[in-house]
Amino acid sequence: MKRFGLVVAVALVAAIPAFAATRHEHHFGLAFSTKAAGVPAGVTFLTDRFAYKAPPPGQVVDRVATTTFVMQPGTRTNPNSFPACSKKALIDRGPSACPRGSKVGSGKAVVITGLPIDPINMTAQVFTKRNGLVTYLTGAGQTQVIELGMKGNRIVAAVPRKCLIESDCSQGEAVLKRLTVTLKPSKLVTTPSKCPPSRKWTNTAIYKFVNGDVERETSSSPCRR
Numbered sequence: 001m002k003r004f005g006l007v008v009a010v011a012l013v014a015a016i017p018a019f020a021a022t023r024h025e026h027h028f029g030l031a032f033s034t035k036a037a038g039v040p041a042g043v044t045f046l047t048d049r050f051a052y053k054a055p056p057p058g059q060v061v062d063r064v065a066t067t068t069f070v071m072q073p074g075t076r077t078n079p080n081s082f083p084a085c086s087k088k089a090l091i092d093r094g095p096s097a098c099p100r101g102s103k104v105g106s107g108k109a110v111v112i113t114g115l116p117i118d119p120i121n122m123t124a125q126v127f128t129k130r131n132g133l134v135t136y137l138t139g140a141g142q143t144q145v146i147e148l149g150m151k152g153n154r155i156v157a158a159v160p161r162k163c164l165i166e167s168d169c170s171q172g173e174a175v176l177k178r179l180t181v182t183l184k185p186s187k188l189v190t191t192p193s194k195c196p197p198s199r200k201w202t203n204t205a206i207y208k209f210v211n212g213d214v215e216r217e218t219s220s221s222p223c224r225r
Helices: 002-015 087-093
Strands: 027-032 040-046 062-070 103-112 120-130 130-141 142-151 154-158 164-165 168-173 177-192 201-207 214-222
Touching: 027 201, 087 130, 087 142, 103 130, 120 142, 120 177
Parallel strands: 027 214
Antiparallel strands: 027 040, 040 177, 062 154, 062 201, 103 120, 103 177, 120 130, 130 142, 142 154, 164 168, 201 214
């Protein structure tokens, strides 16, 4: 009987797939501009991959593929109530191509390339698009446009790959290390209708790496009951 139990246990372990590694490489913060429940609010969020170091040329860059910000359940978003800009318009003509009233936020970013020019400091402008946001980064003669989906209490960004040499990442990549953005108070975001007994709303960032690893970090924003 003992031998049979051992065989079953070994078989079960063999059948369980290997889990992706759990990481802690980011500082994350997300706070609403108000403690009041059920009202339009601004949002400030920070994501900083403090542990990142660019690898030597020719080595694979350890990239984040997607970042998802999950605000406290009950948070509502409404990007389609604003004029819509687009990624193509920003790439072709810059922020002047976006309609009046579509700019909803601004911030700063830091990009790492592995070259002596590091770190590259960039400014960020955030515009509404259909079903989401689009961020325009510019600095040191470079630009990058990142689209973010926005639905319910989630903001999802597919992190684009940026080769140092166009279409050839073997010589290195530019990686977004730090981003701080403030969305101005508006009907774009509405706080949850209730403040929990803890008197804080809990927000989460989920980072999914190209190799399958997943990192989850949380941040709280105070609320008033």
